[in-house]
Structures are given as C-alpha cells and as structure tokens.
Amino acid sequence: MKVPLDDIAEPGTNARAVLEQIEPGRLPNHVAIIMDGNGRWATARKLPRVEGHRAGIHAVRQTIETAARLGIDVLTLYAFSTENWKRPRHEVLTLMGLLKEYINRELKTFLKHDLRFRPIGRIDQLDESVQRELARAVDATASCRGSLIQIALNYSGRQELTDAMRSAVREAAAGTLKPDEVDEAWIENHLTTHGQPDPDLMIRTSGEQRISNFLLWQLAYSEIYFAPVLWPDFNQEEFLKALLAFQRRERRFGGLPQTGSVFTPPKDKHGST
Ligand code: FPP
Numbered sequence: 001m002k003v004p005l006d007d008i009a010e011p012g013t014n015a016r017a018v019l020e021q022i023e024p025g026r027l028p029n030h031v032a033i034i035m036d037g038n039g040r041w042a043t044a045r046k047l048p049r050v051e052g053h054r055a056g057i058h059a060v061r062q063t064i065e066t067a068a069r070l071g072i073d074v075l076t077l078y079a080f081s082t083e084n085w086k087r088p089r090h091e092v093l094t095l096m097g098l099l100k101e102y103i104n105r106e107l108k109t110f111l112k113h114d115l116r117f118r119p120i121g122r123i124d125q126l127d128e129s130v131q132r133e134l135a136r137a138v139d140a141t142a143s144c145r146g147s148l149i150q151i152a153l154n155y156s157g158r159q160e161l162t163d164a165m166r167s168a169v170r171e172a173a174a175g176t177l178k179p180d181e182v183d184e185a186w187i188e189n190h191l192t193t194h195g196q197p198d199p200d201l202m203i204r205t206s207g208e209q210r211i212s213n214f215l216l217w218q219l220a221y222s223e224i225y226f227a228p229v230l231w232p233d234f235n236q237e238e239f240l241k242a243l244l245a246f247q248r249r250e251r252r253f254g255g256l257p258q259t260g261s262v263f264t265p266p267k268d269k270h271g272s273t
Helices: 014-019 038-044 049-070 082-086 089-112 128-141 157-173 184-189 236-247
Strands: 030-034 074-081 116-120 148-155 201-204 223-226
Touching: 014 236, 038 049, 049 074, 049 089, 049 236, 074 082, 074 089, 082 089, 082 148, 089 116, 089 128, 089 148, 116 128, 148 157, 157 184, 201 236, 223 236
Parallel strands: 030 074, 030 201, 074 148, 116 148, 201 223
Antiparallel strands: none
C-alpha cells in the first residue's frame, strides 16, 4: 500500500476492519469493474433512473481514491457499452453530460494523486464535446506516474477483437503479416489494453452475474467477484471486501497448486502454448 492505513480508512470503521485483514503485498495489479445497478437504486427511491447515475459518481470517486491509495496499478471502469445506446435519449445524454462534468471537476484530484486517465472504446463515435473533454484529461495527466484510471466508453469486447482481426487481415493482404505470426502476443498488442497486465479481479455490482461484453479477451483468467450491492452503494468497505475475497481465492491458471510441472506444454503450430 502506498500510504499509511489511517489515510485509507478511519480507525474504528467497518472499512478499517476489512483493510486490516488485507495483505499489502498481494493486491491485484489490475481491477476491472462493471458498475451496475444505478437504475434500480433510483427506482427503489422513486427517482428517475438518471438520479442513480448521478449518485453513482460518488462511488466512482471513492473507488478511484481507494485504488490510488492502495497503489493498484490499473483500475478499469465500465461506464458505457456499445449496447447502452439502446437506452432512452435522455438517459444517454445525461450520462454523457455527467461524464463531462465529472472530468471537469475531478481533473484536479487526478493530478493531485498523480493518476493517469485513459478512455478505451470507440471514442471517435462520441459527441465532439465529450471527445474534447476526454482529450483534455488524457493530455493533462499524460506524465502522471501513479495508478492508471481507465474508463470504458462506447466499449465492446467483441468489437475490440473484431478490430484486431481486421488489422490482421489488412496486414496479411498487404503482405506484412504471415498466419504463423498471429499468436496471443500479436493479438494482445492489437487490443486497446496493450502493454497492461490483464485484470486479476473483475467486480460486478448489483448481484447480476454476467460479463456483458466487457474485456472478453483480457478476463480469461480473472477472478470474478459479484458484489451484492447496487453501484451507488458500493462504498469503500464493499471495495475492500472484494479485495479481501480476491486474496482468499486460489489462482491456478489451469494448473494445480504447488506442484512441479511434469510436462512442457506442447507448442501449437503457430508457436504459442
Ligand atoms: C449501469 O447501471 C450503469 C451504467 C450504464 C452507467 C455507469 C455510469 C456511472 C456510474 C456514472 C458516470 C461514470 C463516470 C465514470 C463518471 P444500470 O443503469 O444498468 O442499472 P440497472 O441495471 O439497475 O438498470
């Protein structure tokens, strides 16, 4: 952890009790989150759905701050999928407005905590005013060296893989890529997350248990944690509980724990295992 425990959670709180059980040296490098349940949160309070998104911003802020203080390298938040365009126009416009407002307000906090901001997804299809705000945050935080805060916007895992396949076909047609050169490393290099560790932990709030087209390639060996609360109620204690649950999992990546390997995995004919 980057800072003293008292700077992360106040003594005597539930969050602090969970924090004290977390081993600082075994935190995930990359946490990805599907922020789900804003609409239900609002409906349960007889409020318009967009009020759930507004309330969700508080959880975004708190989660980013906790991740930064813990020294988690990458935090990826799923804010808008390519499927979310199917929502009522008013809801889409409000979400985009909230995003601009959020960046505008939080840029100072990003700089204060040395956080690098990066959007992923089909950003060029967003409204120009949103693109401008995103570009401003990317430029302003480009030399920050703390956690990378990645926001998935107009994002689709299938689209990302389709784009990588299109690049392969284009390069092959140009004669610069041979079939045997397309291996896992080549594909990873053609994803929006290239150069980053895959998520060790993926959290989805609201109790729904789906991946919903999020980071389909990158989540191959991630631990998945379904938080039983709606996104606006995902507070620091809930985040820390997810990290503790992660530390209690046994990650095997297809092998068995603490056994020497007997076989060298056969190489496939393209060279990857
Ligand atoms: C899913 O809840 C949530 C979203 C589609 C949007 C998430 C957006 C925010 C938390 C606010 C803005 C984000 C940033 C990064 C500033 P839902 O609406 O699908 O909830 P439901 O399943 O209860 O209907």
